[in-house]
Amino acid sequence: MSTEVKNPNVPQDAAAADGGKLIVLTAPLTEAIDHAGYFIQMAMASLPIWLESILNRKYPKWRDVEHNQDGSAKYMPAGVRLVEKSLMRVYDPDDIVSCFPQDLDKFIGPRTRVVAVSTHNPLGVTFAAGVYTSIFGSSKMPINSHYSRELFAQIKSNPYRNNLKVIVGGSGGWQIIQTDLYDELGVDCVVEGRSESTDTLDLFAKAINGEEIPKQIDVKHPVDRDSILFPDTRTTFGVVEMTTGCGRRCKFCVPDLNPQIDLPKDKIMDAVRANVREGNKQISLATEDMFIWGQVHTETPFYFPNREALLDLYGDIVDTPGVEQHVLSHSTIAPAVVDPILIKELSRILLPKSPIHFPYLSSHSEKKALAPLIGLETGSVRMAKKIIPGKGVPFTIEHWPSVVLEGLRVLNENNWFPAMTLIVGNPDETDEDMMATLDLVYEMERRGLFAFLIPSIFTPLHDTRMEMEKGVTQTRQLSPLQWQLMMKCWKMNLRPGQYSWWGTTAWRVGSLGMWLYKLRKLNGPNFTYPLFMFSGAISEKRLEKMGKIYIGKPMQTKNRQELLETLTPKMRKFLRADCGDLPQTEPAAARITEAAVAAV
Numbered sequence: 001m002s003t004e005v006k007n008p009n010v011p012q013d014a015a016a017a018d019g020g021k022l023i024v025l026t027a028p029l030t031e032a033i034d035h036a037g038y039f040i041q042m043a044m045a046s047l048p049i050w051l052e053s054i055l056n057r058k059y060p061k062w063r064d065v066e067h068n069q070d071g072s073a074k075y076m077p078a079g080v081r082l083v084e085k086s087l088m089r090v091y092d093p094d095d096i097v098s099c100f101p102q103d104l105d106k107f108i109g110p111r112t113r114v115v116a117v118s119t120h121n122p123l124g125v126t127f128a129a130g131v132y133t134s135i136f137g138s139s140k141m142p143i144n145s146h147y148s149r150e151l152f153a154q155i156k157s158n159p160y161r162n163n164l165k166v167i168v169g170g171s172g173g174w175q176i177i178q179t180d181l182y183d184e185l186g187v188d189c190v191v192e193g194r195s196e197s198t199d200t201l202d203l204f205a206k207a208i209n210g211e212e213i214p215k216q217i218d219v220k221h222p223v224d225r226d227s228i229l230f231p232d233t234r235t236t237f238g239v240v241e242m243t244t245g246c247g248r249r250c251k252f253c254v255p256d257l258n259p260q261i262d263l264p265k266d267k268i269m270d271a272v273r274a275n276v277r278e279g280n281k282q283i284s285l286a287t288e289d290m291f292i293w294g295q296v297h298t299e300t301p302f303y304f305p306n307r308e309a310l311l312d313l314y315g316d317i318v319d320t321p322g323v324e325q326h327v328l329s330h331s332t333i334a335p336a337v338v339d340p341i342l343i344k345e346l347s348r349i350l351l352p353k354s355p356i357h358f359p360y361l362s363s364h365s366e367k368k369a370l371a372p373l374i375g376l377e378t379g380s381v382r383m384a385k386k387i388i389p390g391k392g393v394p395f396t397i398e399h400w401p402s403v404v405l406e407g408l409r410v411l412n413e414n415n416w417f418p419a420m421t422l423i424v425g426n427p428d429e430t431d432e433d434m435m436a437t438l439d440l441v442y443e444m445e446r447r448g449l450f451a452f453l454i455p456s457i458f459t460p461l462h463d464t465r466m467e468m469e470k471g472v473t474q475t476r477q478l479s480p481l482q483w484q485l486m487m488k489c490w491k492m493n494l495r496p497g498q499y500s501w502w503g504t505t506a507w508r509v510g511s512l513g514m515w516l517y518k519l520r521k522l523n524g525p526n527f528t529y530p531l532f533m534f535s536g537a538i539s540e541k542r543l544e545k546m547g548k549i550y551i552g553k554p555m556q557t558k559n560r561q562e563l564l565e566t567l568t569p570k571m572r573k574f575l576r577a578d579c580g581d582l583p584q585t586e587p588a589a590a591r592i593t594e595a596a597v598a599a600v
């Protein structure tokens with residue numbers, strides 16, 4: 001394998017000299033960088049381009065990517081690596097290259113027939129991305145979107161553009177289909193689905209033969225674990241797939257539409273070792289719910305985690321020589337209620353290699369923490385029944401607020417401080433739903449529980465069961481309560497960083513200044529008092545007395561023991577005795593969970 005060179009001196013006309021590569025793979029720079037951890041890419045997806053200087057100041061070297069000796073990319077998002085791997089089943093590896101956008105001219109030449117772009121979020125129209133840029137004034141141009149557009153413009157203006165086809169894939173491809181920006185971006189075809197599919201290979205063959213290709217194609221997802229390929233080169237952030245699909249059937253969810261598969265451990269470990277071999281020090285297993293791994297299509301329902309299998313997998317990953325850091329991706333919260341010992345043991349294994357430090361929250365000796373992304377979505381049981389009926393199984397969705405509070409208690413006690421997403425502006429959302437969610441958020445505060453609460457505006461994602469539904473589309477449409485929820489979440493998120501008088505003061509003055517300068521016009525009058533609440537300029541009690549905000553009411557919820565009591569005998573038999581709290585009573589007919597289980 002080629003060795004690393006930081007500043008490759010590949011001449012600009014190299015492509016013309018050797019004819020270029022037959023197939024050139026790339027991704028927007030902001031999605032390919034393996035710098036500073038997950039946070040920087042998430043910020044680039046959410047901040048508008050005019051705030052780029054903040055990130056430039058904090059991470060002055062974020063653009064310094066690493067190359068192999070031949071000028072190809074040292075690392076690429078896992079999606080690009082799999083396209084590469086899929087194509088290598090048919091094409092000579094010498095005909096394929098994965099490169100950073102700035103190196104495209106070195107590889108596109110007269111021989112090139114396909115430029116394939118993998119993208120996660122090219123136009124910034126997905127949830128938790130568009131919303132933040134629109135608060136600051138532009139709903140269209142997050143930093144990531146700016147760089148994606150730059151990449152497409154660069155390909156469009158390449159002198160060999162007429163000889164080749166531009167094929168786009170990845171989890172953000174649908175954004176180009178929905179906005180119909182094919183011509184503007186210079187895209188010939190968007191592929192929806194995985195590169196392993198033979199339909200994808202047929203498409204590439206057609207493009208290479210100069211045949212017409214469709215504007216959009218849906219390709220089949222592999223249905224068995226052995227058909228999923230694994231990268232054997234370095235991926236951005238050391239991302240290695242762990243599962244596909246989920247199984248909880250939330251109505252707005254895209255990944256849940258894929259088959260529920262947990263991938264073989266030996267292949268995961270090979271990909272981990274390949275990353276380390278190529279210089280990666282960090283690994284992250286990509287999943288919708290890490291807790292289903294080892295429990296897919298077994299005799300036990302997938303929502304009772306396979307403790308031994310998970311501890312064995314994660315233990316071997318962090319013990320792999322060269323793995324210095326490990327970060328969690330996504331999970332659900334009910335497993336923390338089902339098996340607190342699993343959480344405790346995972347903390348023991350994973351905390352030493354976690355790069356995340358929360359000095360004010362963590363009880364770990366080095367203040368380390370784990371922070372998976374977990375969907376909270378709503379505190380309203382009425383709304384939860386509509387959009388996330390199976391999210392809390394084995395518990396019924398009636399108990400969703402209790403599951404969230406109990407799960408978060410277990411997680412916090414073990415130094416897990418998750419990022420939890422909430423959806424604002426769901427179709428048919430009422431003030432009562434908002435108040436129920438505020439009740440839950442205030443209850444977290446009252447109980448001293450901590451999660452980074454990330455509210456985002458409902459986005460009807462392509463192909464989901466809510467595709468045709470319409471919620472709030474612009475921040476100006478948000479009601480006072482919806483704004484209050486958004487601002488309360490961010491106020492609570494800032495708690496651990498605000499222990500100095502100057503920090504609080506700077507924040508108050510800054511947010512009020514921003515409001516005076518720009519935000520009041522953009523976001524409308526409903527934004528004003530929630531912002532005052534956020535800045536702390538007027539106390540919450542005072543604002544409540546003035547009738548400007550709603551302070552969440554104290555909640556009576558079920559503890560773990562009471563939650564377990566609600567399970568049917570069929571479910572109870574999967575509980576582990578060593579976790580304690582085993583139900584002693586017969587389940588009441590009214591409490592049975594069959595309805596919830598049927599939902600998944």
Ligand code: B12
Nearest residue numbers: 041042045078079082116118121126128169170194195286
């Ligand atoms: C790891 C991850 C991240 C990481 C790292 C991303 C990276 N650059 O590597 C971080 C934390 C930074 C991140 C950030 C974000 N993410 Co993210 N992320 C994931 C996660 C968990 C895994 C992605 C992955 O690598 N999967 C494995 C690879 C192999 O799959 P893949 O990329 O889909 O590739 C396959 C196919 O798509 C296809 N394919 C891919 N590219 C191409 C190209 C061509 C030409 C073809 C033919 C096929 C093809 O073939 C591949 C398989 O063979 C997914 C969930 C999931 N399970 O996919 C969410 C997910 C993709 N992320 C999501 C979101 C919303 C975001 C953010 C916008 C969140 C935010 N507000 O901050 C940002 C955007 C970041 C950005 N740069 O724009 C959503 C996307 C929703 C959507 N469809 O729009 C997902 C699905 C999570 C979810 N449950 O909703 N993410």
Ligand code: SF4
Nearest residue numbers: 246249250253256288
């Ligand atoms: S828990 Fe719900 S939102 Fe999360 S991946 Fe599963 S189905 Fe999708």
